[in-house]
Amino acid sequence: MPKWLLDLNIIEAKNLMDTDSGITQGVSDPFCMIYLDPANQGRTEIVRNDLNPVWNHRSVFSVFRKNIQIVINVKERAALNILRYDS
Numbered sequence: 001m002p003k004w005l006l007d008l009n010i011i012e013a014k015n016l017m018d019t020d021s022g023i024t025q026g027v028s029d030p031f032c033m034i035y036l037d038p039a040n041q042g043r044t045e046i047v048r049n050d051l052n053p054v055w056n057h058r059s060v061f062s063v064f065r066k067n068i069q070i071v072i073n074v075k076e077r078a079a080l081n082i083l084r085y086d087s
């Protein structure tokens with residue numbers, strides 16, 4: 001049984017850098033990767049063509065120890081395609 005539950009809400013980001021390379025692709029399609037440890041990850045939905053995305057994404061994680069580190073990386077949709085090729 002988990003010792004604690006971490007209730008994490010990722011609301012929004014503002015003024016993201018545009019990393020979308022294609023002229024017809026609009027601007028970046030951002031999402032967040034959430035890392036607690038290698039076995040405890042999550043991600044938000046992708047918001048298309050928006051540098052001020054609103055995710056309102058809620059995740060509940062089981063936590064088994066104190067002093068965990070939470071890393072949230074904002075990525076472009078293209079990075080997700082690379083991740084899928086790797087898996």
Ligand SMILES: [Ca+2]
Pocket residue numbers: 020025026027028029048049
């Ligand atoms: Ca785009």
